[in-house]
Structures are given as structure tokens and as C-alpha cells.
Amino acid sequence: MSSAEAARPVVADRIERLEAEVLDAQRIIGELRDRDTLKTQFLSNISHDLRTPLTAIITHAEILRDGILGDVTARQMESISVIITGGRQLLDMITEILMHARDSSEPLTLVESEFSLLDVVEQVTALNESLAARKGLGLERRVSTDLPPMRGDRDKIIHVLTNLLGNAVEFTPAGGRVWVHACHGPEPSDELVLIEVGDTGRGIAEDHHELIFREFAQVDASASRVHHGIGLGLTIARRFVELHGGRIWVESQLGRGSRFFFTLPVRHRA
Amino acid sequence: MTARILLVEDSALISGALRVLLEASGYDVTVAATASEAIAWPDGSPPDVMLLDLTLPDGDGLTVIGGLAARGLRPRATLAMTGHGDTATRERCASAGCDAVLVKPVPVKELLQIVSDRVV
Ligand SMILES: Nc1ncnc2c1ncn2[C@@H]1O[C@H](COP(=O)(O)OP(=O)(O)OP(=O)(O)O)[C@@H](O)[C@H]1O
Ligand SMILES: [Mg+2]
Numbered sequence: 001m002s003s004a005e006a007a008r009p010v011v012a013d014r015i016e017r018l019e020a021e022v023l024d025a026q027r028i029i030g031e032l033r034d035r036d037t038l039k040t041q042f043l044s045n046i047s048h049d050l051r052t053p054l055t056a057i058i059t060h061a062e063i064l065r066d067g068i069l070g071d072v073t074a075r076q077m078e079s080i081s082v083i084i085t086g087g088r089q090l091l092d093m094i095t096e097i098l099m100h101a102r103d104s105s106e107p108l109t110l111v112e113s114e115f116s117l118l119d120v121v122e123q124v125t126a127l128n129e130s131l132a133a134r135k136g137l138g139l140e141r142r143v144s145t146d147l148p149p150m151r152g153d154r155d156k157i158i159h160v161l162t163n164l165l166g167n168a169v170e171f172t173p174a175g176g177r178v179w180v181h182a183c184h185g186p187e188p189s190d191e192l193v194l195i196e197v198g199d200t201g202r203g204i205a206e207d208h209h210e211l212i213f214r215e216f217a218q219v220d221a222s223a224s225r226v227h228h229g230i231g232l233g234l235t236i237a238r239r240f241v242e243l244h245g246g247r248i249w250v251e252s253q254l255g256r257g258s259r260f261f262f263t264l265p266v267r268h269r270a
Numbered sequence: 271m272t273a274r275i276l277l278v279e280d281s282a283l284i285s286g287a288l289r290v291l292l293e294a295s296g297y298d299v300t301v302a303a304t305a306s307e308a309i310a311w312p313d314g315s316p317p318d319v320m321l322l323d324l325t326l327p328d329g330d331g332l333t334v335i336g337g338l339a340a341r342g343l344r345p346r347a348t349l350a351m352t353g354h355g356d357t358a359t360r361e362r363c364a365s366a367g368c369d370a371v372l373v374k375p376v377p378v379k380e381l382l383q384i385v386s387d388r389v390v
Contacts, residue, residue, distance in 0.1 A: 051353060055375040056283035059291065062378040068294045091375070095354070111358045155356050 040104045047098035051091065058087040093230055100215065100232050103239060110153040110243055117150050117157075117182055117193060118143045124161040125180055128169060136174035144183040147193060151267045156240040160248075163233040164197035164260045170227060171258070172201030191266045192246070198259040204252040212250070213238045237262075272298045273389035276317035276345065278308040278334055280327050284374070288321065288381075295382055297389075304328045309337030316343040318389045322368070324352045324359070332366040339367075347388035351376060 061083040064072060072080065102108075125141045132139040150157075161180065168178040178199040185192040204212065204219060211217050216231040234248075241248040241262045252258035275297045279285040285301045292299045300317070302308035305326045311317065316338065324331040335348055347370075350363040355373040363371045370384055 048353075051374075052281045053283055056281070056287045058375040059284070059287035059378065062375075063287070063291050063294070066378050068291060068378070098353075111356070113357070 037105070040101050043097055043101035044105065047094045047101065050094050051098070054087055054091050054094070058084060058091070061087065096230060096232050096236070100236060103236070108239070108243060110156065112151055113154055114149050114151050115154045115157075117147050117195075120154065120158055120161065121180055121182055121195075124158060124165060127162070128165050132169050132178060135169060135172075137169060137172055138177040140177065140179040142179070142181045147182065147184060148266050150193070150264060152244050152264060153240075156243070157264070160237045160240050160262065161195070161197065163237050164262075167233060168197055168199035168201065168258070168260075170229075172199040176200040176257075185263065192263045193266060194261060194263050196259055196261050198257065200257040203254045203256045203258055204250060205254045209250050209252070213248075272296065273318040273385075274298045274300065275385065276300050276302060276308060276311060276320045278302045278305070278320065278326065278331060279323040279351070280304065280325075281323075284323075288376075291378060291381070292385070295385075297385070305331060305334050305337070308334045309341070311338060311341075311343055317345045318347070319385055320345040320348045322348055322350050324350055324363075332363065332368075335367050347384075349381075349384060 061080050063069060065077065065080045065084065121141060121143050125139060129139055165178065165180060172178055176199060178201075179197070181196040181198075183194055184190065185194055208219050212219065213234045215235045217235075218227070218229065218231040220227065221231075238248050241264070245265045246263040248260070248262035250258055250260050275292055277285055277288055277292070277299055279288065279301065280303050282303070285303070289299050289301060300311075302311075303326075305328050308320075308322075320334070320338075322331045322334060326334075331350070335344075338344060348368050350368040350371045351374050352359055352363075352371060353374055355371055360371050369388070372381065372384075
């Protein structure tokens, strides 16, 4: 018997074992997928169920605030205002979880229209102006005048900008600056616009630059942390930008501010 | 005569809150918790304003609009209430015949303003 013939049963045995391992791996992947679907379903159900009572709480508080059931004292008004502000914050977080769960369960589609990036930037910065001012932050907006009209999902782009600017304001201490810039891609031939949301805040260490885009990831995730988001803002932002065929990234160093960039392709009417 | 509002909303907590608001503001409020209940509006003349939740246990809230219209009972104004006011939802509501889309929790002042604009 040649040595090749002697090896044949050994090889056959090896193949059989590898095949068994592949089957095993496929089964495990299937199980993990099922569990992930369950988790997503759970997130979606629970956020929906949380919204309903919260909606009722906020409405009742506003009924009191607006004096519909009679006058309230100044002290009572203070408590009512806290119920409304706190309630609205909670609602925003729940809405974010719901949006994330939806996005993971059914593939997202873009609702496209033509819009002006300048309008969108103005709208988002206007909404953040009073918050920035209250925190003692300067807010600057600079949009090139030669930008072409954009085609894309306006609501989703607004969402991305709102999240980035919200973070910039959140993570920058009083006296700092935050800004939004938008211009045509660096090369004249570039078929894209580049949007920057920057701040002079606490910055992000290099090894966290990718991590922060993962779901629920936060640089400071300890229970004693000062900031109370849920860690979905950037995950959703990346999803939305990539859906448009763009890219999003951060340039930052700890203690030296952060600059978030994203690109959007300039698409011509089909 | 007191203006009549048909409030179509499956959550008793939310319809309860809106009922307090609207009744205290002088309106006559009828609550329907399902689409079929809303379409079965028992009176011969339509409600003045319909506040319509989009997700009902027996289906899409927008079906109520057609259901009432088929009985010749089109409210003077229909205001949709939804959890998210994205463009797609707004367009769907507009083409179904809604006069406005309100995102829940509907700001109380805004709701009263819209309703009083519609019933004069
Ligand atoms: N401008 C910034 N400066 C410093 N750190 C930032 C900045 N933006 C994001 N980060 C870090 O990245 C983390 C993830 O941000 P992300 O927006 O995804 O979630 P979040 O703000 O914690 O919660 P939310 O889901 O409410 O937005 C933040 O917790 C923070 O640690
Ligand atoms: Mg955030």
C-alpha cells in the first residue's frame, strides 16, 4: 500500500469532522440571530409601551401649566415645568431607542426629496441656539454659498446634524465654542459635500474613535457618569449617512476638542 | 351649540388626558377606542372635529376617514395624531384627507388653537 492510499481514510475523517464543525457553527449563528431579533423586538415593544403613559403624563402636566383647570401658584408652576422638561427628555430617549430597534428589524429606506443644505443647517442651529447660549457657548454656522441643491432624505439629515450638534453642546464646558460648517468636497471635481460639526470640548481619545459609533457605546459608561444619554446617537447617525452613500468619522484628541465630519454625495436628478 | 369632537384613540390614558383638556375648554367629547367604533358614529350629523390616532387595534386609523365619508359623515376637520411626524407619515395623512398632523404628545396650546380655528 502506497503512503497516499494509507492517508485516504485519515483525510476523509478530517473532512467529515470539518463538515460537522461547519454545521455546528451555522447552528450557533442561527441561534444568535434569533436572539438578536428577540432583543430588537423587545426594544421596539417596550419603547412603544413606554411612550403611551409618558404622553399622557406630559399632556396632563401641560394642562396644569396652561391654567386650563385653574390658576397655579408660582411654586406649583416650578414643579410642573420640571415634570414637562424631564418628561420630554425621557421621551426623546425612548424615541431614539424605538428608531434604532425599527432600523435593525426592517431595512430602512430613504424618503428622498430635493432640499437646500443651508436651510437644514439653519433650522438645526436655530433649535440649538438657546441651549448653547444658556451653557455659555458660542455657536457658529458657515455654509458655502455655492452648494448645489441636495437630493436625499431631509428628515434623516436633520437627525444626523441634530445628534452631532447635541453632542458638541453636551460635551463642551461653558466658555467654549461649537460650530457647523458645510462646503463642497475638497477637490473641485468632487461630487460630494463635506459637513463638519466641531467643538472645543473635552475631546475623545484615539482608541475610542471607532468605538463611539457602536450601539450603546459611551466613553464613560460607569454608573456614576455625569452624562446620561443612551449611546445610540452616533450609531444612528452613521447608519443614516451610509444609507446616503456618505461617510462619517471623527478627528479628535483628549482635551483638545472634537471635529465630526460627514460627506454626502451630490446626486443629480434621476 | 357646543362643538362636538370625536376622539379616536386606543389608549385610555391618552384619551383621558385629551378629554380633560377638551371638556375643560368647553367641547363635547366622544371617545372611540377602535376604528370600527369610530366609523359607527351613532349620530346623523358628523362631528365638527375628529382627532385621529394612526395606530388602532383594528388597523390603520386613516381608514376611519373613508369609513365615515361612505356614510356621508365627513367631519369639518380631521387632525391626525402620531408618534413620529416624518415626511412619509405627513404625506400619507395629507393624501388621506387630514387637515393637520400633530406629533404626540400634542402641545396643548397648539391643539386648542387648531381646534378653535376649525370650529368657528
Ligand atoms: N462632541 C463630543 N465630544 C466628546 N465626546 C463625544 C462627543 N460626541 C460623542 N462623544 C462620546 O461618544 C459617546 C457616544 O455618543 P452618542 O451620541 O452615540 O451617544 P450619547 O450622546 O451618549 O447618547 P444619545 O444616544 O442620547 O445620543 C458619548 O457618550 C461620548 O462619550
Ligand atoms: Mg448623543
